Structure formats: C-alpha cells, structure tokens
Amino acid sequence: xxxxxxxxxxxxxxxxxxxxxxxxxxxxxxxxxxxxxxxxxxxxxxxxxxxxxxxxxxxxxxxxxxxxxxxxxxxxxxxxxxxxxxxxxxxxxxxxxxxxxxxxxxxxxxxxxxxxxxxxxxxxxxxxxxxxxxxxxxxxxxxxxxxxxxxxxxxxxxxxxxxxxxxxxxxxxxxxxxxxxxxxxxxxxxxxxxxxxxxxxxxxxxxxxxxxxxxxxxxxxxxxxxxxxxxxxxxxxxxxxxxxxxxxxxxxxxxxxxxxxxxxxxxxxxxxxxxxxxxxxxxxxxxxxxxxxxxxxxxxxxxxxxxxxxxxxxxxxxxxxxxxxxxxxxxxxxxxxxxxxxxxxxxxxxxxxxxxxxxxxxxxxxxxxxxxxxxxxxxxxxxxxxxxxxxxxxxxxxxxxxxxxxxxxxxxxxxxxxxxxxxxxxxxxxxxxxxxxxxxxxxxxxxxxxxxxxxxxxxxxxxxxxxxxxxxxxxxxxxxxxxxxxxxxxxxxxxxxxxxxxxxxxxxxxxxxxxxxxxxxxxxxxxxxxxxxxxxxxxxxxxxxxxxxxxxxxxxxxxxxxxxxxxxxxxx
Numbered sequence: 001x002x003x004x005x006x007x008x009x010x011x012x013x014x015x016x017x018x019x020x021x022x023x024x025x026x027x028x029x030x031x032x033x034x035x036x037x038x039x040x041x042x043x044x045x046x047x048x049x050x051x052x053x054x055x056x057x058x059x060x061x062x063x064x065x066x067x068x069x070x071x072x073x074x075x076x077x078x079x080x081x082x083x084x085x086x087x088x089x090x091x092x093x094x095x096x097x098x099x100x101x102x103x104x105x106x107x108x109x110x111x112x113x114x115x116x117x118x119x120x121x122x123x124x125x126x127x128x129x130x131x132x133x134x135x136x137x138x139x140x141x142x143x144x145x146x147x148x149x150x151x152x153x154x155x156x157x158x159x160x161x162x163x164x165x166x167x168x169x170x171x172x173x174x175x176x177x178x179x180x181x182x183x184x185x186x187x188x189x190x191x192x193x194x195x196x197x198x199x200x201x202x203x204x205x206x207x208x209x210x211x212x213x214x215x216x217x218x219x220x221x222x223x224x225x226x227x228x229x230x231x232x233x234x235x236x237x238x239x240x241x242x243x244x245x246x247x248x249x250x251x252x253x254x255x256x257x258x259x260x261x262x263x264x265x266x267x268x269x270x271x272x273x274x275x276x277x278x279x280x281x282x283x284x285x286x287x288x289x290x291x292x293x294x295x296x297x298x299x300x301x302x303x304x305x306x307x308x309x310x311x312x313x314x315x316x317x318x319x320x321x322x323x324x325x326x327x328x329x330x331x332x333x334x335x336x337x338x339x340x341x342x343x344x345x346x347x348x349x350x351x352x353x354x355x356x357x358x359x360x361x362x363x364x365x366x367x368x369x370x371x372x373x374x375x376x377x378x379x380x381x382x383x384x385x386x387x388x389x390x391x392x393x394x395x396x397x398x399x400x401x402x403x404x405x406x407x408x409x410x411x412x413x414x415x416x417x418x419x420x421x422x423x424x425x426x427x428x429x430x431x432x433x434x435x436x437x438x439x440x441x442x443x444x445x446x447x448x449x450x451x452x453x454x455x456x457x458x459x460x461x462x463x464x465x466x467x468x469x470x471x472x473x474x475x476x477x478x479x480x481x482x483x484x485x486x487x488x489x490x491x492x493x494x495x496x497x498x499x500x501x502x503x504x505x506x507x508x509x510x511x512x513x514x515x516x517x518x519x520x521x522x523x524x525x526x527x528x529x530x531x532x533x534x535x536x537x538x539x540x541x542x543x544x545x546x547x548x549x550x551x552x553x554x555x556x557x558x559x560x561x562x563x564x565x566x567x568x569x570x571x572x
Contacts, residue, residue: 009301014040014265017287017302019317020248022119024535024551025308026250026258027162027485031559032306033258040265040300041255044309046113047268048094048122049178050251054241056090064089069409072185075428084112084124085499091239094122104444108497111312111504117268118251119310121504123239126215126247126367127376128168128208128390130159130179134379135332137359142378142387144434146339146511149521152179154457158553161280166248166477166552168226169368170213178210178374178545180355184218186211187368192396192423197371206379207396207480215549228254236365247367269293271451272469274321275305275330275531284531290451304530304562304571307508308555312341315441315507318533321506331462331525335514341439341460344503346430347494348470350477353416354396354423361398370395373427377472386468390431392477392542399424425486429473432544433498434465435506453494462500502546506540523558530571532558 018028025041030040047053053270061067070087075082078098087095095111114120127143133152156179161249163182171186189197189211194439197209198342215389216232217224224230229252231246244250258264269292278298286301307314315338321330329337370393377389400418404411439461443454474491481489496519511517514526523538525531536547565571 008103012300013296014038014300014302015041015196016306017300018306018308019267020119020288020306020308020310020313021255022114023124024555025119026170027552027555027557028306028308028534029258029264029557030254033261033263035563036263037561038263038265039258039303040267040302040516042270042287042300043117043119043266043268044271045117045119045157045268047266048117048241048251050203050256051241052258053272054243055093057237057240059090059163071560078109080435082109082113083496084502086239090237091123092119092242094239096345098134098348101449101512102447103455104457106446106457107461107555109458109460110497110499112281112499112502113310117255118172118249122175122241122251125369125546126238127369127372128213128215128549129372129374129545130181131155132177132544132552134177134375135541135545138200138543139541142382144387145538145541146326146509146516147387149510149512154521155550155553155557158557160551161272161556162467162549162552164221165223166215166253167220168213168228168549169209169216169218172415173208173210175208175210175374177379181213183213184221186213187216188364189371190362190396191357192354192425193371193394195354195357196394196396196425196484199372200341200480204480207373207376209373212368212370212393212436214368216367217246227257228296229253230464232367234365234367235308236367238367239545240512247529250471251278268328272309272317273451273453274317275307275416277300277321277323277325277330279324282325284528286451290453292451295451300531302333303566304532306535306558307531307533308535312441312458312506314455314533314537316453318442319441320510326527331527331531333527334517336516337511337520338442339437339440339507340435341441341504341506342433342435342539343505344542344544345433345458345462345466345470346494346499347466348427348473348503349426349428349492349494350474350481350489351398351424351426351492352481352489353532354425354486356485357423358420369393370373375432385467385470386465386472386490387434388432388469389544390429390467390469392427392429392449392473394425395426396423397424400537401570416462425478425481429470429477430501430544430546431466431469431473434463435541436463441507458499460504462498503536503542505542505547508533508537509540510538511540522561523554524562532562534558
C-alpha cells in the first residue's frame with residue numbers, strides 16, 4: 001500500500017502549479033510551459049474550450065427565447081451580477097450566479113466573477129493601456145500606500161512581449177503619461193469623436209482625446225495566425241466568446257499555445273482550498289484542491305506556485321493557507337494580507353447631444369468603443385483638493401428612431417428606415433482610488449461555502465477623495481461638452497457599489513519593505529520565495545488605466561525571473 005501511495009503522489013507532482021486560468025493565469029501557464037516546465041493549471045469552474053463551448057456566439061437575435069433579455073425571475077435571483085452590463089441571455093452562462101457562490105458584504109460590494117476555464121478573459125471589456133512612471137511614482141510622490149518596487153523601465157520589455165502575442169490595436173500618440181506600445185492599427189474615431197478631439201485639444205492644452213486601445217486583431221500578424229486566430233470581424237458580440245479569436249482570451253490564445261508544448265495539464269472543477277506549506281522545509285510544497293463535483297480532497301505538489309485566482313480569490317486562498325509558521329495566512333509577516341484593497345471609481349457619467357455634422361452617421365461597429373481621454377489632473381503638480389486623477393471614455397453615436405406602430409409590411413418598412421436625429425455623446429469616468437487599510441477582505445469565522453471553505457467578508461467603500469474627484473470629473477467634462485457645442489447635457493451620478501467596475505486590486509501588494517508589503521519586485525512572496533502572485537492582488541495602487549495588460553506583463557516577467565532563479569539553484 002505504501003508503494004501505491006508513493007506512485008499516486010508521483011502522478012500528482014509537477015514543476016509548477018498555476019491557480020486560475022484567466023488572463024494572468026493563462027499567461028503564467030504559457031510562459032512556464034514554453035520554458036519546459038511541466039505545469040498544472042487548476043481552475044475551479046467548468047471546462048470551456050475555444051469555439052466548441054461558445055453556444056450563443058453565432059445566434060441571431062430572434063433565436064434567443066427572450067430576445068436576449070433575461071426573465072424577471074433570474075434577475076430577481078441575481079441582484080448583484082444582474083447589475084453587470086454584459087449579464088444577458090447571450091452570456092449569462094459565463095457569469096457566477098449570486099446564490100451559487102455567496103460572500104459577506106460588510107459594506108455594499110458587487111463582486112462580479114466568471115468561474116470557468118478562461119475566467120473573465122471571455123467577458124472583459126478588452127481595454128488595454130500601459131502604465132507610466134506617473135503611475136508607478138504615485139504612492140511615493142503623493143504620500144499614500146507604499147512605494148512601488150518597480151518603475152516603467154522594469155516593465156516595458158514585458159509590455160512589448162505580451163502586446164506582440166496578444167494583439168493590441170492602438171495609435172502611436174506620443175504621450176508620456178500613456179506610453180505607446182507594440183500596436184496593430186488602431187480603430188479610427190468617428191466624425192464627431194474627431195470633432196471633439198479637435199475642439200478639446202485646441203482649447204485645453206495638455207488634454208488629449210485618442211482612439212481607445214484594445215485587445216483586438218485589427219490586422220493580425222503571423223504570430224496571431226499561428227495561434228489559429230484571425231482578424232476581428234467587428235461584431236461586438238465579444239461577451240459570447242469569439243469563434244474567430246478576434247479578441248484576446250486565455251481560451252483562444254495562451255492556453256492552447258501552452259497545450260501545444262505538451263507540458264500543460266489543465267484540471268477544471270478544482271476548487272483550491274489552500275496552499276500547502278512545509279514548516280520544516282520552509283517553503284510551499286503544493287496545493288490542496290477540493291473536486292467541485294465529488295467534494296474529494298486532493299493534494300498536488302510542485303516546486304513553484306503561481307497564484308492567479310483573480311484579486312479577491314487570491315486573497316482568500318492566501319488567508320486560508322494557514323500553518324504553524326503563518327497562522328494569519330501564507331506569507332503574512334507584515335499583517336497587510338487582505339488590506340489596502342483598491343478599485344476604480346466608475347460612478348459618474350455625462351451625456352449630451354450634438355446638432356452638427358448631420359450629413360454623417362455611423363456605419364459599422366468599433367470594438368474599441370470610441371475615444372479615451374488619458375488622465376490630466378495632478379500629473380505634473382498637485383492642482384486639486386484631491387489626490388491622483390481620472391481617465392475617461394468618450395463616444396458618439398447617431399441617434400435614430402423607428403416607428404414601431406402598425407403591422408406587417410408597414411411595420412417592416414418603418415423598422416428598416418429609421419428617422420435620424422442628432423448625435424448622442426457620452427463619457428464615463430475611471431477614477432483612481434486610494435488603497436486604505438480600512439478597505440479590506442477577511443475570512444468569515446462562521447459562514448462557509450459548499451466546499452467547506454470560509455466565505456469572504458468584503459469591507460470596501462468610497463471616501464471623501466472619491467467624492468471630490470467625481471465632482472471635478474462632472475464639472476470638468478460638462479465644461480468640455482459646452483466648449484464643444486454640445487447641448488442637452490445631463491450629468492449622471494450612479495449609486496453603484498464598488499466592485500461593479502470589475503477592477504478590484506490589492507491585498508497582496510508589492511513593496512520594497514517586507515514589513516509593509518507582501519511581494520517583492522518580482523511578484524514573489526517576501527517570506528515564501530517559491531510562491532508568486534501576478535494578478536490584481538499584487539497591485540500597490542490602481543492608477544487610472546485598465547489593469548489587465550499589466551497583469552499579463554507581470555506574469556511573463558515573473559516566470560522569466562523564476563526560471564533564472566531555478567537554474568541558479570535558488571528555487572529547488
């Protein structure tokens with residue numbers, strides 16, 4: 001029996017284990033497998049294979065039972081996820097349902113999740129901007145959080161690396177606050193977006209309106225064709241899963257690429273309970289998994305572990321990984337684990353109309369979504385009564401109206417020949433929040449999920465800095481709309497809770513000092529060098545940029561460093 005036990009342990013040993021198969025986990029797996037490491041990827045959700053498991057991707061509107069609307073009963077049963085813009089009949093199967101995976105809200109927080117192979121990489125909005133030194137310098141300069149242990153120069157070659165493979169469409173804009181990348185052709189602004197760009201850039205030096213940068217193959221290179229992906233068809237049905245691989249996802253790109261090496265083992269339906277730590281050896285030795293279907297506990301073993309479970313679940317796993325050495329969670333010598341959670345403030349929007357350029361209307365769809373206004377507040381000096389700043393989206397569309405009265409041929413003709421009105425214009429803010437110790441997650445002492453794992457308690461909220469920033473965004477954007485000649489301007493302050501931005505970050509932050517941070521400059525736990533965290537949990541601050549591209553770069557960079565350390569004998 002002892003020999004049989006040894007044999008089964010051998011079958012559960014790998015060079016590396018990756019927890020999570022989303023954007024960062026897919027990149028960790030790709031890089032590990034390419035470098036020759038036998039790699040196990042653990043995904044708590046079901047398997048989703050590219051194309052094969054996109055059931056709605058080619059459905060016509062009339063083929064949906066409820067014309068892409070969800071029944072009232074489903075909306076009522078899912079008050080949290082129902083607030084997400086993409087939770088409709090065509091993509092609901094990719095979202096976690098509220099009752100299936102509960103959590104405790106000390107303060108209102110909308111935790112939007114996708115538990116399946118590929119995670120939220122099937123659902124993300126695909127906006128991709130690099131960080132700059134304005135962002136990495138921020139905490140040290142402005143006196144919040146802790147200093148980042150890296151700067152833009154450390155990450156630049158890895159931004160280059162992941163952009164070439166993933167495929168990022170964008171223009172070379174020459175902005176120090178938003179570095180240019182290895183771009184495919186950008187998606188052009190439409191005529192009113194270009195008009196707004198001209199008006200704002202001439203009236204407000206230092207403010208820019210650029211084409212939004214996005215992870216779409218506007219014109220694929222050979223590396224993308226080698227992945228089996230082809231040009232984006234501009235369908236803007238991305239949340240269904242793209243059969244063309246036109247946008248970047250783990251399912252269409254990194255995971256199949258990793259599988260081609262022969263070094264990948266993918267195990268869906270594997271709920272990670274904790275990371276196993278050997279007190280005698282002084283290192284992590286594996287991962288405890290609970291099979292989501294059978295509830296069987298299984299231990300897997302590896303030399304190195306990459307934690308890519310998405311920010312809050314990564315915090316949960318580390319908090320639940322307790323040992324004699326780490327009674328408060330793996331690597332938590334600093335006492336900062338689960339604290340200093342940040343997010344992006346999306347709680348303000350503004351709309352208007354433009355009565356000019358009526359000889360034009362939009363034709364076709366842009367997966368980029370229109371324009372992007374990089375942060376301009378407090379860049380070179382502190383100029384407001386709040387710290388940091390905000391970026392903003394901007395888009396314009398021609399409004400139309402169809403007469404829906406009548407029957408038969410008359411109704412058909414009315415629908416096919418809408419009456420065109422003014423242009424509609426709109427903007428939303430993406431404000432940087434200040435990570436605070438009072439914004440935290442913790443394990444609930446009483447409530448557990450269906451797999452016996454403590455539920456996560458979430459206590460995250462807005463603060464006075466957020467309120468001041470939101471007012472400035474609305475006042476400033478209204479002024480810019482007036483300057484551009486827009487009319488019927490309407491300000492909108494939503495009551496959405498944190499979390500609906502789906503950009504939660506922090507809790508396992510990077511830093512220079514092990515006394516005040518969890519990770520070093522290589523995304524490596526200070527106290528457990530064979531464990532790396534390269535998803536949103538690692539973020540020291542949030543900046544104003546969409547964060548996924550930075551997670552990808554972190555993952556590739558950390559794997560490269562880890563392999564070098566392994567070759568030196570420093571990780572055995």
